[in-house]
Amino acid sequence: MTLYEQHPVSITNSLSGKKEPFVPLNPPFVGLYSCGPTVYNEVHLGNLRTFTAFDVVYRYLTHIGYRVRYVRNITDAGHLTNDAGEGVDRIEESAKLEQLEPMEVVQKYTTSFHEVCRIFNILPPSIEPTATGHIVEQIEMVKKILDNGYAYETNGSVYFDVRRFMEKYKYGELSGRNIDDLLEGTRELDRQDEKRNSVDFAIWKAVSPNHIQRWPSPWGEGIPGWHLECSAMGTKYLGKTFDIHGGGMDLKFPHHECEIAQNVGAYGVTPVRYWMHANMLTVNGEKMSKSKGNSFLPKELFTGAHPLLEKAYSPMAVRFFMLQSHYSSTLDFSNEALSAAEKGFKKLSNALGAIKKLDFIPLGAEDHELTKELEKLITACYTNMSDDFNTAKTLAVLFEMTSWINDWKAGKGTAIASETFERFKQTFISFMEDVLGLREEEEHNQEMIDGIIQVLIELRKQARTNKNYALSDKIRDDLKALGIQLMDGKAGDMSYTID
RNA sequence: GGUUCCGUGGCCGAGUGGCUAGGCUGAGCUCUGCAAAAGCUCCUACAGCGGUUCGAAUCCGCUCGGAACCUCCA
Numbered sequence: 001m002t003l004y005e006q007h008p009v010s011i012t013n014s015l016s017g018k019k020e021p022f023v024p025l026n027p028p029f030v031g032l033y034s035c036g037p038t039v040y041n042e043v044h045l046g047n048l049r050t051f052t053a054f055d056v057v058y059r060y061l062t063h064i065g066y067r068v069r070y071v072r073n074i075t076d077a078g079h080l081t082n083d084a085g086e087g088v089d090r091i092e093e094s095a096k097l098e099q100l101e102p103m104e105v106v107q108k109y110t111t112s113f114h115e116v117c118r119i120f121n122i123l124p125p126s127i128e129p130t131a132t133g134h135i136v137e138q139i140e141m142v143k144k145i146l147d148n149g150y151a152y153e154t155n156g157s158v159y160f161d162v163r164r165f166m167e168k169y170k171y172g173e174l175s176g177r178n179i180d181d182l183l184e185g186t187r188e189l190d191r192q193d194e195k196r197n198s199v200d201f202a203i204w205k206a207v208s209p210n211h212i213q214r215w216p217s218p219w220g221e222g223i224p225g226w227h228l229e230c231s232a233m234g235t236k237y238l239g240k241t242f243d244i245h246g247g248g249m250d251l252k253f254p255h256h257e258c259e260i261a262q263n264v265g266a267y268g269v270t271p272v273r274y275w276m277h278a279n280m281l282t283v284n285g286e287k288m289s290k291s292k293g294n295s296f297l298p299k300e301l302f303t304g305a306h307p308l309l310e311k312a313y314s315p316m317a318v319r320f321f322m323l324q325s326h327y328s329s330t331l332d333f334s335n336e337a338l339s340a341a342e343k344g345f346k347k348l349s350n351a352l353g354a355i356k357k358l359d360f361i362p363l364g365a366e367d368h369e370l371t372k373e374l375e376k377l378i379t380a381c382y383t384n385m386s387d388d389f390n391t392a393k394t395l396a397v398l399f400e401m402t403s404w405i406n407d408w409k410a411g412k413g414t415a416i417a418s419e420t421f422e423r424f425k426q427t428f429i430s431f432m433e434d435v436l437g438l439r440e441e442e443e444h445n446q447e448m449i450d451g452i453i454q455v456l457i458e459l460r461k462q463a464r465t466n467k468n469y470a471l472s473d474k475i476r477d478d479l480k481a482l483g484i485q486l487m488d489g490k491a492g493d494m495s496y497t498i499d
Numbered sequence: 500g501g502u503u504c505c506g507u508g509g510c511c512g513a514g515u516g517g518c519u520a521g522g523c524u525g526a527g528c529u530c531u532g533c534a535a536a537a538g539c540u541c542c543u544a545c546a547g548c549g550g551u552u553c554g555a556a557u558c559c560g561c562u563c564g565g566a567a568c569c570u571c572c573a
Contacts, residue, residue: 390513395513397520399520
């Protein structure tokens, strides 16, 4: 019996708003798609929360035995600042501002994004497709939608015909939107528009020849619509219908709604069985976003160089902070909360370091009650994660396990079977490292190492002055064993090298 | 205005009908040469009002407060 059969997963499906048992189309295979970044700018902490949330989904599903194909795209074209037609292209805009070639912008921020992921221990997906690498697939999809009669061409642009689509299918189901309300609210903006209805959206957008990023198509030169890439790439790599699609709450409408419409319009089937939406990171109760000026970059977080930050925080403390709340709740950022998280994480991190080195110390006959209690904790890790990826509850269990680990660390024996001990140990380590992606913090900076060695050098000097050569030699030999070579200078000064 | 969601102790945050997570902070204690770590104890809450129920933080209604989406955003 596999782990996922022992601990069946349930997921809150945004489509129904309810928690549903997770039944993949073709177990043990799972198709998971999540919307990646638009690489026109650095990702900020808010963006990171979503990527972390789906990283954990990917990690856990894999851990319990599913064979997950995780697709997370890079949007490197076609993301206009609005759908109405007068929007600017984000990548082109950044290119102009930074005086770079658009693909230089793409490269720069893709590299930066990967670096941030590495630092926060966000695993690379199975496939990380780019919009520019799938222009052909996107054009094919536009053709299909046109052939099916759910789109129309105006001046070289192709728009999705929402009204027409609604004659046969539903639109607005995911976001619970009423199309008439939408039309009501935006009627004023409709004049001189290329679109038949304000709710229609571009699936192919004509651009002028001075636009650097552009591709030939049956409708002239242009760029694919933003919503289209996810439809095309999701379909290509995961099939016309796949298991899970995730993204930030703010993408629910219009992005994901349009994605559904495009797939249904092209293939007649809804693309996703379980929609998952990660909630926003807030600052003083307001969504963190660039436009509000309350966002900060990962780099600023490590240095503390931002007006909102009282001090620097480590990546793992931040990751822990995010995992302490459920992905579907808003999480409020504050220095107080982050400092608390920092300390809490340290406790877990110490326990992790300790249990790796711990061996089983038996104590008398097996206490069945105690064994049961510890087995319960092991099981709780699974049931909590299987319950809609409840990382907060899982962490609470890991803290309870930490109490036991600290006891054992202090040399206290335990009256359980060695088998239970080993499972306890393995579960703790794998939930920390593999499932939650929390690793021991060991990134000490050079400055700190220098400081530490100076302290030792000072001690060694004193030992030599006191002719305590046994101690001074021990300091030098022990450091050498760590790859640090101390060298005595002529005038009693010391220097060192590190391998 | 429309749609959706939220309001839990000093702070952050789980929890969906009875069994009242967890972390951080504060106070006291144990251990300890000092410090740290670790352990123990205490501070025990569900915005307000009303209703359903034997029983509600959890369900229903109203009031107040806040947020997200409806334009780009993870």
